[in-house]
Amino acid sequence: MVLVVLAAGFMLILLGLYGALIHRNILHMIVSFSVADTGVNLVLIAVGYMPGRTAPILDSNVSVADAVERIIDPVPQALVLTAIVIGVGVTALMLAYAYRLYQTKGTLDISKFTELKW
Amino acid sequence: MVSPLFIIAAPLGTAFFISLFSKEKQRLAFLITLAAMLLMSLVSLHWVFTYLTSGPVDYYTAGTLPPFSINFRMALPEACLILLINLTGLFSTLFLKNSLLRMGRLSMAVLLIDIMSLSGIVLTRDVFNLFVFLELMAISTGGLVLLSEDNRAPAAGLKYLIVSQLVTILLLIGIIFAYHATGTLNIDGLTVASLTHSTGGKLAFFLILIAVIAEVKPFPANGWALDIYESAHPSFSVIFSVASSSAVLFATAKILSIAGPEWLPIASNVGIITFLAANLFALSQTNDRRLLGYSSLGQSGLVLAIIGQQDILGDHYLYVAGGILLAHAVAKAGLFWMSGIIKGRELTDWTTIQGHPFLIFSFATFIALLIGLPPFPAFYAKWELIHSLAGAGRFPLLAMILLGTLLEVGYLFRWFGIILKRKPDGPGVLQKKRHRKRMVIAATTAVGWGMGYLWGTLSPLGHLFHATPLLFALSFLLLDWLPARIKNSLAIAGLVGYFALQYAGYNPMQLIFASVILIGGAVILLAGFDNTGRRIGFYPATVLMFAGLIQLIEARTSFDFFAAWEILTVGSYYLILRGKQSEPHALSYILFSLGGAFLILTGFSLAAQGGYQIELQMLGTVPQSVAPWVFLFLALGFMTKTAAIGLHIWLPGAHAEAETDVSPMVSGILLKAGLYGLMLLLMTMGKQQLYGVELTHMLLWIGALSALLGNLLAIFQEDAKRLLAYSSIGQMGYALFGLALMNHLGWLMAMMFVINHYIYKSMLFLSIGGVARRTGTKEMYRMGGLLKLMPLSFIAVLIGIIAVSGVPPLSGFGGRWIFYNAIMTSEYRLPIAVLFLAGPIAFLYLFRLIHTIFLGQLKDEHRRIQEAPFWLIVPQMIFVALLMGVALVPGVALRRVDHYIGQFFPNEGGGLNWSGMTISSDFGYWNPVAIMVVVGVMFATLLAWLLFVNRQAQVVKQFNIVYAAERPYRPETTHFAWNFYAPYRKALGFLTQPLVTRFWQTVTDLLHAASDLFRRIYTGNGQVYAIHLLAFVVMVYLYSKGL
Secondary structure, eight states: OHHHHHHHHHHHHHHHHHHHHHOOBHHHHHHHHHHHHHHHHHHHHHHHOOTTOBOSOOSSSSOTTTHHHHBOOHHHHHHHHHHHHHHHHHHHHHHHHHHHHHHHHSOOBGGGOOSSOO | OOOTHHHHHHHHHHHHHHHTSOGGGHHHHHHHHHHHHHHHHHHHHHHHHHTTTSOOEEEEOTTSOTTSSOEEEEOHHHHHHHHHHHHHHHHHHHHTHHHHHHHOHHHHHHHHHHHHHHHHHHHBOBHHHHHHHHHHHHHHHHHHHTTSSOTTHHHHHHHHHHHHHHHHHHHHHHHHHHHHHHSOOBHHHHHHTTGGGSHHHHHHHHHHHHHHHHHTOOTTTTHHHHHHHHHSOHHHHHIIIIIIHHHHHHHHHHHHTTSOGGGHHHHHHHHHHHHHHHHHHHTTOOBHHHHHHHHHHHHHHHHHHHHTTHHHHGGGHHHHHHHHHHHHHHHHHHHHHHHHTBOOOBGGGGGGGTTOHHHHHHHHHHHHHHHTOTTSHHHHHHHHHHHHHHHHTOHHHHHHHHHHHHHHHHHHHHHHHHHHHSOOSOTTOBOSSOHHHHHHHHHHHHHHHHHHHHHHHHOSSOOGGGOHHHHHHHHHHHTTTSOHHHHHHHHHHHHHHHHHHHGGGOOHHHHHHHIIIIIHHHHHHGGGGGOOSOOTTHHHHHHHHHHHHHHHHHOOBHHHHHHHHHHHHHHHHHHHHTSTTOHHHHHHHHHHHHHHHHHHHHHHHHHHTTSSOOBGGGGGGSOTTTHHHHHHHHHHHHHHHHTOTTSOTTHHHHHHHSOTTHHHIIIIIIHHHHHHHHHHHHHHHOOOEETTEEHHHHHHHHHHHHHHHHHHHHHTOSBHHHHHHHHHHHHHHHHHHHHHTOSHHHHHHHHHHHHHHHHHHHHHHHHHHHHHHHHSOOBGGGOOOOTTTSHHHHHHHHHHHHHHHTOTTSHHHHHHHHHHHHHHTOOOHHHHHHHHHHHHHHHHHHHHHHHHHHSSOOOGGGTTOOOOOHHHHHHHHHHHHHHHHHHHOTHHHHHHHHHHHHTTOTTOOOOOEEETTEEEOSSOEEOHHHHHHHHHHHHHHHHHHHHHHGGGOOOOOTTOOTTSSSOOOSHHHHOOOTTTTHHHHHHHGGGGOOHHHHHHHHHHHHHHHHHHHHGGGOOSOHHHHHHHHHHHHHHHHHHHHTO
C-alpha cells in the first residue's frame, strides 16, 4: 500500500512537471504545478507512514507511556500540513500573476512574455 | 541580551500590525516600518558586538531540544549577515518610500516579511524550517517584484515562481528522505547521523543541496534572476542581490557542513562556472541593471566557489569569503541605488553624473570594491584566496578566478570610461532633489571605505591605511575643493618632503628610482602651475600614482609590493583617462595592467609555497621546481608595464592622448615601475631555465625586438606625441636588453637609462605638449618653422634629441658607451645585431621631430603663435640643466650604483673605474668633460665660421625665392612633412604591420562574439528557464556520481 502511494506520488510529480513544461498556457502550468505539489505531499505521507500504527493523538486509546510504540511519527504529517499551506500561498500568488499578465497583454501564453531576455 | 527570536517576531508582528491600518494611514505605516527596520538593524549591530568574542550560541524553541524542536544558532558570521540584511532593508525602505506609499501598507508588510525570512534562513539550524523560510522568501520576492513600475516585471516574477516551484519539489523530497534515513531534520543532527554515508541518504542530501544551490542562481539556471534584476525596482534589486544572495549562500554553506569535504567540489565547480559565464555574458550588455545583474550572479558564483575551498582556507575561510561577500554587497547596493537616481537604462545614460564629483567618486569606489582593488576588503581576500589555491595546487581554479575577474575589469572599467568621456545626452536625466537617495548612496560609499579599513586591521599581512603615501594621496580627495595651484604646491611639497625624510634609508638602487619618482615627479608637477581653476580629480589620481610608485620601491614583502603595484596602476589609470580622446586607450591600459598584475599575483603566490607572502629578498630561495614559473609570471607581469613588444599596444594611445603634463609622468616615471620590478626579479632570481630555455635569453630577444620595432613604428607616426610614445617602447627595449645581459655593465646601463629616459622623455613630452597646445594640433605636418617663435621649446627638443640619440656630448652617449662595453663580453651575437639596427632608426624619427616642427616653412595660421606657457618651460629648462649635469659628472649618480651592482657579480671584474674625471673600463675610457669641451669647441668653431660666411647674407621674406624655378604660394607646398619616410615605409613597412594589435583585437572580438552568442540561451521564456534548471540538476547529479 505504501509503495502504491509512493509510486502514485512520483507519478503525479512527473505528470505535473511534464504538464508544466509542455503547456504554454499559464493557467495550465499552474494547475500542473498543483498536481506536482499534490504528488510531493503524497510522497511525504508515504515515506512517513508506519504500517499498523494509529494517529498521533494522545487520548483515552493511546496513553503517553506507549505512544512511542503505537502512534506514527507526527513530524512528516506536520511537514505535509505546512507544505500544503505554503503551496496554497504560492498557487494564489501565481494566479494573481496570471491575472496581472493577462491584463497587460490579453494573453496567457507564456512564450509571449519574453521581452526580458539575454 | 536580545534573543535572536526577536528578529523573527518583530517584523512578523509589525507586518501584521500595519496591515490592520486603514488605507489612509499609509504614512504612519511607513514610519512604523522604518522604525522596525531601524530597530532590527540596531539589535543586529548589538549582536555583532556581542558575538565578536564569544563562540556560537544555540537558542531553542518550544521548550525542548532538537530534533523535537527548531533551534537558532547565533555566532559572528550570522550576526554580521543579519546586520547586512537588516541594514539593506533599512536603506531600501528609505529609498523605496514613494513606491511603498503608492502600493500601500501591504507592500510594506511584504517587505518586512522578506527581511524576516532572509534572517530566518541565516539563523535556523533546521532543514524544514529552512524550507519554510525559503518559500517565504520566494513569495515575498514575488510580491516585491511588483513594486516596479516597469510593466515587464510581472513576467519576470512569474518566471521566478515557476523556478521556485521546481526548487520546492526537489527540496521537499530531499527533506523527507533525509528524515526517513536519520530521524532528524536538525542540520547538526544530520551531520551526526552521517546522512551521506548511505546511498539513499546521499541522494536525499543531493536533492537538498541542489535545491539550495539553485537559489544561489547558478549558471545556466539563472535566466529568471537576470530578468528580475532588469525589471525590478532597483532598491528591491539591492535586497535581491545583497540580502537574498548572502542568505542563500550562507544556507548553502550550512547544508554543505552536513556532508564531508568530498562534496565541496560541487560548490567550487558550479560557482566558478557561474562566475566565468556571468562575467563573459556581461560583456555584451548595454542595459545597466541587467549588467549589474550579471555581475551579481558572477559574484555569488565566486563566493560559492570559495565556500567550496573551505578545506584549504582553514582559519582564513571567513575572512576570505566575508571579504568578497561584503565587498560585493556594499558595491552592488551602491550601484543599484545609483541606478535608481538615473532615469535612462542604457550604460551611456550614466554620463549624466558628469559634473557630480561625489557620484563619480562613489562609482569608482564601488567598482574598486567589486574587482578587489586596494584598499578594499576583496583585495585582501583575493590575495589570500589565490595564495591558498596556489599552495594547494588548484591551478585551474586559480586561473579561472583571475580570468573572470579580468573580464569583470573589462566591462566595469569600460562603463566607467563611458561615464566620464562620452557626451551627456542632455540635461535632466539625473533625478533632481533626491537628497534622501543621495544620502543613502553616500552612506554606502562610506561603509565601503570603512570596511576597507576593517579588513586592513584584520589582515595579518599589512594595513594599507597605515602607509603614509597612500594616506597623503587620499587626503587630496578631501582637499579637492581647493584651487589647483594650492593643491599643486601641496603635492610638490609632499613629494619633496617625503624624499627628504626617507632618502637616508635607501640603498643606491632605491635612491635612483626614488629620486626619479619623487624629485622627478615634483619637477614635472611644476608644469601643473599652468592650470587655473580647480582641476577636479587630477591631484588625487596623480598623488595616488606617486604613492603607489614610492611604496613599490620601499616594499619588502610580496604583499606590500603587489598592493603598491595595484595602487599605482589605479592612480595612473585615472590620470590617463583624463585625456580628451583617452577612453579606449585608458581601457586597454587598465586591462593590460591588471592582467599583468594578476600574473604577478600568480607568480608571488607560487613563490610563497603555501604561505601568504614572501620576503622579496627570499625570491632567490624558491625551490627549483617552481622557480622558473615564478620567474616567467613575474617577468611577464612586469613587462606589461614596460610595454615590451607584444604587450605594448596600450602605450601609444595612453601616452599620446594624455594631458600635456600627464604624458611626461606616465612615460618618464611610470614606465620605470616595470623596470624596477624586472631589476628586482633578476637580482633575486638570476638566470632561470624552463624546459631547457634560458629565460633571460628570451628577455634579451624581447628587449632587442622591442627596441627595433618600437623605433621603426616611431618613424612612421604623424602625431608627434605618438612618435615619442613609440620611442618609449624602443627605449624600454634597450633597458630590458641591458638587464637581460645579466652582467655588471648591462645593469649599469639599465640604471643609466632609468635616469636618462626620465629626463629626456619628460622634457620632450613637455615641449611637444607646449607646441601642441599653441598650434592646436599634434600632427607634425601641420607644423613647421616654429624655430623663431618658440626658441626655448626648440632648445629643449634639440638637447633632448641629442641626448636620446646617444651622440656626444650629452648623457645619452654615456649610456651608449656603457652599453658597448657591456656587450663586448656578451656572447649573444644575433640579438645584439638587431639592437644595433635599431640605433640608426632612432636618428630617423628624432630628425623628423625637430625638422618637421621647428625647421622648414612657417604655416600661415601659426604666424602669431607665442612661446609655450611659462610653467611648461620652467621644468624643461631644469631638464636641460640636468642633462648637462649628468653629462658632465655622471659619477655623482652612477658611481655608487656601480659599486652596489658589483655585489651581485662578485666573480666578474667588469666594473668601471671612476678615477677623477675619467671613467675607464676593460676596453677603454670615457672622459665626459673632455668630450664636452671638444664638442663645444667644434660647435663654436663651426658657428663662428657660419657667422663669418653669412655676414653679408641678404635677409629675405618667406616666399621671396627669386632664383627658384617656380614660386610657391603656400607653406604646405614647400615644407614636405606628411608621410615623411615614405621610401622607408616601402622598404620596411612590412615590419610595422599591426599584427599584435590585430591579435588582441581578435581576442576581444572572439570574447564578445562568444558572449553575444551564448547569452542567447536566456530566451526569456519561463519554460525554457525551467528546463535549464532541470538540466542543471541532472548535470550536477551526473557529476556528483563521479565524485
